[in-house]
Amino acid sequence: MSLFKDMLSSDESLFKDEEALNYDFVPRLLPFRDMQQKQIAECIKPLFNDRSGRNCFVSGAPGIGKTAAIRWVLRDLEDHTEEIQPFYINCWQKNTTYKVMLELCEQLGYKFTQNKKTEELFKVVNGLLINKGAVFAFDEVDKLDDFDFLYTILEEVTNKSVILITNFKEWLMDLDERIKSRLVCESYFFEPYTQDETHGILKERIKYAFVPGIWSEDSLKTIGEKTFSKKDIRTGIYLLKESGRIAEDASSKKIQMDHVKNAILKLDAFSVKSQDDLEDETKKVLEVVKNNNGGKIGDLYKKFQENGGLGSYKSFTRKVEKLEKADFITVKKTSGGAEGNTSIISLKDKQLSDF
């Protein structure tokens, strides 16, 4: 008897293109975000006439197409002109001015970055952008450790649009005055998708990723409802992929409701953003919460500093906010009573089991 006897052969796979279920896949069509994409394109438009563009600030909850919409616009721009250089940088990975400058060089195809200081790297970038417009999209800007590059770009690059993307609408308000005063920008808030829109997006994604005819309307509806309840399209994409895999493991030629239900069961053990994705200082905050579960925010800050944590109380509270938004912890504000006015920080149950 072979362990592999009942397995579907590769030409029987239920997936037509599994890559279409990667979170960074940008589909050919991006339904329900046309208006936002047009608004962003309008900000970039002056660059086509050798003038500086407008800057944009994009905010909204996780998993609702902010990154996808911007990447779509940048790809479209790249397909239409060589006169405007698009840059896309994820500030979760590139969180300092030096790393950002290195990445800009990399995206311009400039290789001789070794032993160059930050300012020298910027000179190279600015030099390569002479007679060109540039669009700088900085995603997840709330993860940045310093903002000097923003100041430099705003001051010194002639024709540009800067696009800043974050989950936190209030991020702009807290920005250093020096930068804020130079950053006149249009703000766009992305609303979560409605139930119908969520359903439509997932239905469309199925066409890219699966062979035709294996999804029933009921199974898709169940995934659509679960996704809508989480308000995050990534949940839906995860469920599509997981259901497909479970069906394949069962050597089924269709995706049945049972497969979908099992995928949903797995979902509860899955965090959309894993702890490994957090940058080091934020991980340290999470560690402190873990060791002082249910503690007051002021006390946690002290512990954080004792453990070698860096930064002001304000940057600490921002990290706490980040962890709350990413669903790692809960923050409960108290007023009066024995605790006085403070916030009580606790780990989410599912995180407890992860440690």
Ligand SMILES: Nc1ncnc2c1ncn2[C@@H]1O[C@H](COP(=O)(O)OP(=O)(O)OP(=O)(O)O)[C@@H](O)[C@H]1O
């Ligand atoms: N309108 C849409 N059409 C098709 N796919 C979409 C749409 N909106 C979002 N998606 C898909 O959902 C997933 C999450 O979207 P995206 O990465 O853009 O979220 P986000 O708003 O940037 O979230 P975060 O704030 O967590 O970074 C991606 O795989 C993306 O392709």
Ligand SMILES: [Mg+2]
């Ligand atoms: Mg994003």
